[in-house]
Amino acid sequence: MLPFVDLTRQTTHEGDALREAIGRVLASGRFVLGPELEAFEAEFAAFTGQRHCVGLSSGAAALALSLRAVGVAPGDEVIVPAFTAVPSAAAICSIGALPVFVDVLPETATMDPDAARRAMTEKTRAVMPVHLYGRPSDVPALGVPVVEDAAQAHGAVTGSRSAAVAYSFYPTKNLGGVGDGGAVVTDDDAVASELRLLRSHGFESPDDCIRIAMNARMSELEAAVLRLRLGGLQAANAKRRSIAARYREGSAHLRWQDPHPDHVYHLCVARVDDRDAFRATLGVATDVHYSKAVPEQPAYRSFSGEPCVVSEAWARECVSLPCHPFMSDLEIDEVAGALAATAR
Structure with missing residues (x-):
C-alpha cells in the first residue's frame, strides 16, 4: 500500500x-x-x-x-x-x-x-x-x-x-x-x-x-x-500545491478545505461522512489530523468556552491524504484515481 x-x-x-x-x-x-x-x-x-x-x-x-x-x-x-x-x-x-x-470556520478550519x-x-x-x-x-x-x-x-x-x-x-x-x-x-x-x-x-x-x-x-x-x-522549500511547496489541485479536480464530490493562493498543503485534507469506511476501502494510506477537537481531549475538558460544534464536526470527518514533494507521478495518479472512485 x-x-x-x-x-x-x-x-x-x-x-x-x-x-x-x-x-x-x-x-x-x-x-x-x-x-x-x-x-x-x-x-x-x-x-x-x-x-x-x-x-x-x-x-x-x-x-x-x-x-x-x-x-x-x-x-x-x-x-x-x-x-x-x-x-x-x-x-x-x-x-x-x-x-x-473558539470555533473555526466551516469552510477553512481556521x-x-x-x-x-x-x-x-x-x-x-x-x-x-x-x-x-x-x-x-x-x-x-x-x-x-x-x-x-x-x-x-x-x-x-x-x-x-x-x-x-x-x-x-x-x-x-x-x-x-x-x-x-x-x-x-x-x-x-x-x-x-x-x-x-x-x-x-x-x-x-x-x-x-x-x-x-x-x-x-x-x-x-x-x-x-x-x-x-x-533552498528547496519553494519548489517543494509548489509540488504540494500541484498534488492537491490534482486530487481536487478529479474528486469534486468530496468536501475539501477551501483553497487559498498561499496554501502550502502541509496536509491535504477532505471531509467525509463515514471516515472509517472511507479509509478502509480507499486502498492508500491515510491519516487523521485530528480525531478530537482540543476541548474534547480529557486533559482540556475543564477549560470553559462556548460550544465549538464546527470544530467537533471537522474532527469527526477529516481525512489527510498523501501529499508530499517526493511522490512520483504514478503515485499521485494512484491516489487521484482512488479518490475519484469513491464517487461511484
Missing part, C-alpha cells in the same frame, strides 16, 4: 549534500549557538520577510516563549481555535496561562474571527490564530498581541502582521529537520531580544541571569540541515 509519508526519500535524494552539512558541524566542534544557527536565522528571517529569527528547540517552545515575550503571564487568557494540534493549547498552559477555545471577538474578556492578553494544514488564517485585530501558530505553514505567511510567528521544524513539516526544532520570526526588536534570553536559561551575560527560564536552544546539526532544505 502507498505509504502516507516516507522520510527516507528525502534523505536519499539529498545524499552527499546532507552528509556534508552534518559533517561540517561535526568537524567544527560547535554544537549549540554556533555559526550554523546564526546563518539559518538570517536566511529564514529573509525568507519570511521579517527582521529577526530566533531558533528554538521545538515548535511548542516557539509558541510558549512567544507568549511570554509579548507579556502573557500566569492566569492570563489566550484565545485559540478549538480545532488544532494539542501543542497549540499545551504551549499556553505550559506558562500558566489559560486557553480560551479561527472564526467573530467567535474570537465574543471570547474577549478583561483577562485576554493574546490571540493565537493557527494556519491549519498550511492554509493562512485570518489574523483578527482584537487590541491584544497576536502570536501566529505557523507550525504547518512554512512559506504560507510572509511579512509583519503580528507580534510573533512561531514555526515547528518537526521532521514531517514542509521545512523539517532531523529532530525537533522551532523558530520565531518577528519585526519587534524587544520580542526578539526577550526570546534570546528565554531560550538560554535567562542569561543576559555569562554572569547575569535576569529571567527564570529553561533551555530551548536549537542544535547546530538541526540548523545545518534546515539551511540545506530551505
Whole structure:
C-alpha cells in the first residue's frame, strides 16, 4: 500500500549534500549557538520577510516563549481555535496561562474571527490564530498581541502582521529537520531580544541571569540541515500545491478545505461522512489530523468556552491524504484515481 509519508526519500535524494552539512558541524566542534544557527536565522528571517529569527528547540517552545515575550503571564487568557494540534493549547498552559477555545470556520478550519471577538474578556492578553494544514488564517485585530501558530505553514505567511510567528521544524513539516526544532520570526526588536534570553536559561551575560527560564536552544546539526532544505522549500511547496489541485479536480464530490493562493498543503485534507469506511476501502494510506477537537481531549475538558460544534464536526470527518514533494507521478495518479472512485 502507498505509504502516507516516507522520510527516507528525502534523505536519499539529498545524499552527499546532507552528509556534508552534518559533517561540517561535526568537524567544527560547535554544537549549540554556533555559526550554523546564526546563518539559518538570517536566511529564514529573509525568507519570511521579517527582521529577526530566533531558533528554538521545538515548535511548542516557539509558541510558549512567544507568549511570554509579548507579556502573557500566569492566569492570563489566550484565545485559540478549538480545532488544532494539542501543542497549540499545551504551549499556553505550559506558562500558566489559560486557553480560551473558539470555533473555526466551516469552510477553512481556521479561527472564526467573530467567535474570537465574543471570547474577549478583561483577562485576554493574546490571540493565537493557527494556519491549519498550511492554509493562512485570518489574523483578527482584537487590541491584544497576536502570536501566529505557523507550525504547518512554512512559506504560507510572509511579512509583519503580528507580534510573533512561531514555526515547528518537526521532521514531517514542509521545512523539517532531523529532530525537533522551532523558530520565531518577528519585526519587534524587544520580542526578539526577550526570546534570546528565554531560550538560554535567562542569561543576559555569562554572569547575569535576569529571567527564570529553561533551555530551548536549537542544535547546530538541526540548523545545518534546515539551511540545506530551505533552498528547496519553494519548489517543494509548489509540488504540494500541484498534488492537491490534482486530487481536487478529479474528486469534486468530496468536501475539501477551501483553497487559498498561499496554501502550502502541509496536509491535504477532505471531509467525509463515514471516515472509517472511507479509509478502509480507499486502498492508500491515510491519516487523521485530528480525531478530537482540543476541548474534547480529557486533559482540556475543564477549560470553559462556548460550544465549538464546527470544530467537533471537522474532527469527526477529516481525512489527510498523501501529499508530499517526493511522490512520483504514478503515485499521485494512484491516489487521484482512488479518490475519484469513491464517487461511484
